[in-house]
Amino acid sequence: MSDHARIELDDQAYEGRMIEGSEGERAVDISSLRNETGAVTYDPGYANTGSVQSSITYIDGDNGILRHRGYAIEDLAKHSDFVETSYLLIYGELPTQAQVTNFRESITKHTLLREDMRPFFDAFPPEAHPMAILSAGTLALSTFYQNHYDPSNPDDVEISTYRLMAKLPTVAAFAYKRSIGQPYIYPRNDLKFAANFLHMMFAVPSEPYEIDPDLARALTELLILHADHEQNCSTSAVRLIGSSQVNLFAAVSGGINALWGPLHGGANQQVVEMLAGIQEAEGDTKEFIRRAKDKDDPFRLMGFGHRVYKNYDPRARIIKDTADRVISKLAGNDPLFEIAQELEETVLSDDYFIERKLYPNVDFYSGLIYRAMNLPLNMYPVLFALGRLPGWIAQWREMSQDPDRRIGRPRQIYTGPTARNYVPIENR
Ligand code: SDX
Numbered sequence: 001m002s003d004h005a006r007i008e009l010d011d012q013a014y015e016g017r018m019i020e021g022s023e024g025e026r027a028v029d030i031s032s033l034r035n036e037t038g039a040v041t042y043d044p045g046y047a048n049t050g051s052v053q054s055s056i057t058y059i060d061g062d063n064g065i066l067r068h069r070g071y072a073i074e075d076l077a078k079h080s081d082f083v084e085t086s087y088l089l090i091y092g093e094l095p096t097q098a099q100v101t102n103f104r105e106s107i108t109k110h111t112l113l114r115e116d117m118r119p120f121f122d123a124f125p126p127e128a129h130p131m132a133i134l135s136a137g138t139l140a141l142s143t144f145y146q147n148h149y150d151p152s153n154p155d156d157v158e159i160s161t162y163r164l165m166a167k168l169p170t171v172a173a174f175a176y177k178r179s180i181g182q183p184y185i186y187p188r189n190d191l192k193f194a195a196n197f198l199h200m201m202f203a204v205p206s207e208p209y210e211i212d213p214d215l216a217r218a219l220t221e222l223l224i225l226h227a228d229h230e231q232n233c234s235t236s237a238v239r240l241i242g243s244s245q246v247n248l249f250a251a252v253s254g255g256i257n258a259l260w261g262p263l264h265g266g267a268n269q270q271v272v273e274m275l276a277g278i279q280e281a282e283g284d285t286k287e288f289i290r291r292a293k294d295k296d297d298p299f300r301l302m303g304f305g306h307r308v309y310k311n312y313d314p315r316a317r318i319i320k321d322t323a324d325r326v327i328s329k330l331a332g333n334d335p336l337f338e339i340a341q342e343l344e345e346t347v348l349s350d351d352y353f354i355e356r357k358l359y360p361n362v363d364f365y366s367g368l369i370y371r372a373m374n375l376p377l378n379m380y381p382v383l384f385a386l387g388r389l390p391g392w393i394a395q396w397r398e399m400s401q402d403p404d405r406r407i408g409r410p411r412q413i414y415t416g417p418t419a420r421n422y423v424p425i426e427n428r
Helices: 033-037 073-079 082-091 097-108 115-122 130-142 154-180 193-202 213-225 233-242 248-260 267-280 286-293 314-330 335-348 351-355 363-372 377-400
Strands: 004-009 012-020 026-028 057-060 065-068
Touching: 004 033, 012 033, 065 073, 065 082, 065 314, 073 213, 073 314, 082 097, 082 193, 082 213, 082 377, 097 154, 115 130, 115 154, 130 154, 130 248, 130 377, 154 193, 154 248, 154 377, 193 213, 213 314, 213 363, 213 377, 233 248, 233 377, 248 377, 267 286, 267 335, 267 363, 267 377, 286 335, 314 335, 314 363, 335 351, 335 363, 363 377
Parallel strands: none
Antiparallel strands: 004 012, 012 026, 057 065
């Protein structure tokens, strides 16, 4: 295979070296294209543009493969736990027992919020979307650590990693308690990550709360399945924000906002709303599928399609099994789960979706598990954010340590008016 690519432009040619990744992916290095030719490339949504070289996550969208640092997502979901997978993403290797114990303890001892942060939650209206509180809460957290979040200080990066991993679940749970008018439940250091989150979410001070181990395991699996996904919208946002050398809290806060969008992590909430709409239509999916195909209708079948996967999202396959297990245990059955399975069957046999390689993605079934856990709809993207947090941290750390790092600043093609003179208002 050629080790360079040639772009011919009028009477000149640009020779770009080929870059090849460890899985055989190839890229044309165009980093001096504009300097040598005056031209830039144009790629809306960056569907054909590699922005970084990364060793964290590999996706083979055609074959539905997802690996973190070389380990298959199926193995991690089955054998790992969320703190261990977070360690793998952030430090690059599966930890020894001593390493994961130290990492877990370093997180556990930072789960409490500063007590003077409590009024922060009371300032929001009860109906405030928890993603807004999570994003604002991440920035609010940073104000307590302003002297210890320098991106160029390794000790600051380490303590900021622990603080975010430890405190975001507490912020999320406090946001939920605020919305239902219940007392805030403080973290317990004797509980593991998922169990502690369930405790903060569902315990009340007036009676004991028993953690359901199956629920804790299902939540652990969901967090692992959401942990990282190469250069998705929110991770790219974290990297772009981080490239200005702002602190990790500010970059993660931006990532939370990007994830909130209905085309990204907000889709899990939209899927359940769509399924409820189909239920109201007595299970008739025809109108929804007609609208999804209508170019003039912005409606999309939420939970289907993916920029990278042109096959079944491996995470969706795992989540579907978990949904079946959790729903039968908690709810006996859920008509929306039946509707989801029928919709999937219909879509996967419809030429429109087959031609466009539109399969269920990670968001299609995850919301049904959160629903079985009695979480309110607007908390679904929050669970996605808690899962994605170690991925954002790992990607930000990789970006911060990249010797080639530069501030992100894409070019554009200007299409506005050419030069013209100012017209005084009396002459307009
Ligand atoms: C996540 O990037 C990541 O890795 C994201 C994520 C992660 O872990 O970080 O995996 C998480 O965000 C999953 C995606 C959740 N979003 C949804 O489920 C929303 C519904 N999906 C679509 O909006 C869409 O599929 C996207 C946003 C996911 C992908 O959009 P693309 O890659 O820009 O694709 P596109 O809109 O250009 O669609 C290509 C074609 C179009 O038809 P044609 O113009 O070729 O005729 O497929 C159609 C689209 O109309 N299409 C859909 C569709 N998704 C794409 N038609 C109906 N329903 C859909 N869901």
